Amino acid sequence: MNVRLYLWQRLTAAAMVPLIAVHLAVIFYATRQDLTAADILARTRGSIAWALFYGIFVAAAAIHAGIGLRNILVEWSRLRARTAGIAAMAFAAVLAALGARAIAAVVLP
Amino acid sequence: MSSELTVSLWRGSESGAYETYAVPARQSQTVLDVVTYVQRNLDPTLSYRFACRVGMCGSCAMMVNGRPRWTCRTHVSKVAKDGRLKIGPLENLPVIKDLATDMQPFFEKWQDAKGVFEPSLTRHDPIQEIRPDTPDRVAADAAVECINCGVCYSACDTVRWNPDYMGPAALNRAWSLVNDVRDAGQTERLQAIAGDGGCHSCHTHQSCQQLCPQSLNPTAAIAGLKRRTVQAYLKGEIKA
Numbered sequence: 001m002n003v004r005l006y007l008w009q010r011l012t013a014a015a016m017v018p019l020i021a022v023h024l025a026v027i028f029y030a031t032r033q034d035l036t037a038a039d040i041l042a043r044t045r046g047s048i049a050w051a052l053f054y055g056i057f058v059a060a061a062a063i064h065a066g067i068g069l070r071n072i073l074v075e076w077s078r079l080r081a082r083t084a085g086i087a088a089m090a091f092a093a094v095l096a097a098l099g100a101r102a103i104a105a106v107v108l109p
Numbered sequence: 110m111s112s113e114l115t116v117s118l119w120r121g122s123e124s125g126a127y128e129t130y131a132v133p134a135r136q137s138q139t140v141l142d143v144v145t146y147v148q149r150n151l152d153p154t155l156s157y158r159f160a161c162r163v164g165m166c167g168s169c170a171m172m173v174n175g176r177p178r179w180t181c182r183t184h185v186s187k188v189a190k191d192g193r194l195k196i197g198p199l200e201n202l203p204v205i206k207d208l209a210t211d212m213q214p215f216f217e218k219w220q221d222a223k224g225v226f227e228p229s230l231t232r233h234d235p236i237q238e239i240r241p242d243t244p245d246r247v248a249a250d251a252a253v254e255c256i257n258c259g260v261c262y263s264a265c266d267t268v269r270w271n272p273d274y275m276g277p278a279a280l281n282r283a284w285s286l287v288n289d290v291r292d293a294g295q296t297e298r299l300q301a302i303a304g305d306g307g308c309h310s311c312h313t314h315q316s317c318q319q320l321c322p323q324s325l326n327p328t329a330a331i332a333g334l335k336r337r338t339v340q341a342y343l344k345g346e347i348k349a
Contacts, residue, residue, distance in 0.1 A: 003342045004349030006309035006335065074305075075270035081305050 001074075005067045012064040019057045044106040051107040058099030066092025114189065116143055118155065119197040122204050127195065134192070140173050140180035143194060144208065157208035164322065167258030171208050172197040177263035179322040199263040201276075215259050218275040223301045224282035227294030237291055249288035252281050252330050254323050261317035261327055273306035277317035277327035280308050284330035287337055299338050300347040308334040 001009075030040060044050045070088035073079050079087065114134050117127040130147050141159055148155040159169035164182040171180050173188050174195050185194065202210035230237060239246055261277035262268055268276045283302050286292050302308050308331045317327040341347045 001309040002305050002307065002349045003303035003309060003338045003347070007339055007342065071310075075267070081273075 001067070001071055005070070008063055009067040012060040012067075015056065015060045016064065019053070019060065022053070023057065041106060046109045047107060051103060054099070054103045054107075058096060058103060062092045062096040062099065065095055113192070114143060114185065115193045116147065117193075117195045118144070118147060118208065119204075120155075120207055122206055125204075125207075127197070134185070138185045140171070140178065140183045140185060140188065140194065140196065141169050143185060144171075144180065144196060155208070156206040165256060167256035170199055170258040170260045170263065172200060172263070177260040177320055179258050179260060182322060199259050201263050201265065201268045202259065210259075212259060215262050215276070215278070216257075218279040219282055221301060222275045222279035222283040222307075223294060223298035224279055224286065225294075226286060226289070227292050227297075229291055229293035239290065243290075245288045245290055248333065249285050252285035252288075252325060252327075255281055255285075255325060256323060258322060260320050260322060264316040264320045266314050266316065267310055267312055271306065271310055274310045275302065275306055275308075277311075277321075277331065280311070280334055281317075281325060281327040281330040283308075284333050287334065296341070296346055299334075299341045302334055303338040303342065303347050303349065308338060311335075 029035075066088045069091050070081075070084050073084035073087060074081050077084070112134050114132045116130045116132050118130060119125060120128045130151050132143050132146050132151075135142070141162065144155070144157050145159075148157065157169070157171070159181060160166040161168070162181045164179060167179070169180045170177055172178075172195075173180065173183060174190060174193075176188075177199055178188065180196075188194070196208065198204045198208050198210045202212065202215060205211050241247075241250070255278060257278065259278065261281075265274070265276055267274045280302060283298055287295060287298060292298075311328070311331045313328055313332070315328045318325070318329070321327065338347065342349065
């Protein structure tokens with residue numbers, strides 16, 4: 001890991017601390033209040049705030065997990081740092097795409 | 110303690126096996142005493158390394174019952190389990206023969222981490238006065254007593270997993286110099302330790318701190334280097 005990756009991993013970790021807290025609170029709220037899928041979609045569709053919230057969350061998670069996976073591959077596999085970086089970047093892109101798809105499904109009107 | 114120790118010693122190079130010897134137990138006996146007894150009385154072909162025998166030179170580190178130790182200052186009574194000792198060459202380093210490892214990769218990483226003092230003055234300049242109580246000097250002093258024994262390097266999980274990682278000793282040395290106000294090579298040093306294999310690979314397992322015979326804290330030194338390199342990176346002084 002170099003200083004740039006280190007910094008990005010720490011920054012995304014710090015960003016995710018409040019995001020995870022809000023995300024968990026939302027889950028508890030939705031289940032405690034017995035919100036249906038229709039109730040949830042009524043709140044999220046067309047909401048720029050939720051799109052931004054989960055957009056930042058997905059980006060941070062993809063970057064954070066990508067850097068972490070690169071480190072694991074460097075230490076635990078026989079891959080060279082460059083190859084591990086490419087593999088981890090591909091994984092991060094898949095995470096970002098899956099997350100973007102999920103956000104689009106609940107946010108787009 | 111029983112009157113006899115059962116001592117297993119690594120014999121061979123990278124491939125080999127542990128062989129068992131019976132060694133008389135003595136009072137105030139060190140692990141190095143045990144190895145020396147075997148070499149002088151039981152098998153003169155045993156290879157191992159030592160010099161000062163008083164904990165100054167850092168030559169005699171070996172694996173003792175699974176942990177790297179400076180053998181000249183490690184009492185048998187503190188580490189033997191039921192009168193048994195298992196002594197091997199330091200881990201994470203190539204084995205030359207028996208208990209002697211090749212320390213070359215260890216010292217090459219000191220060079221990679223720019224562990225050499227770069228003077229900012231010449232011999233014609235007056236001697237610079239450094240107050241011992243300034244924060245920089247206190248930090249440099251805390252890291253300066255390393256005896257290069259390789260115990261921390263051998264104890265480090267990250268070195269085991271990532272052979273490119275510079276390791277606790279080299280980075281601890283770099284931290285000592287980073288805090289030395291007389292040194293003129295700071296940017297190059299921070300650049301050298303900010304890449305893959307540098308200080309950011311440390312997982313803060315703290316085995317180095319736990320096992321350092323000099324009670325140094327390389328983990329804290331590495332944490333300091335992480336902060337300094339991030340600051341230098343954000344200021345544009347070094348590149349990733």
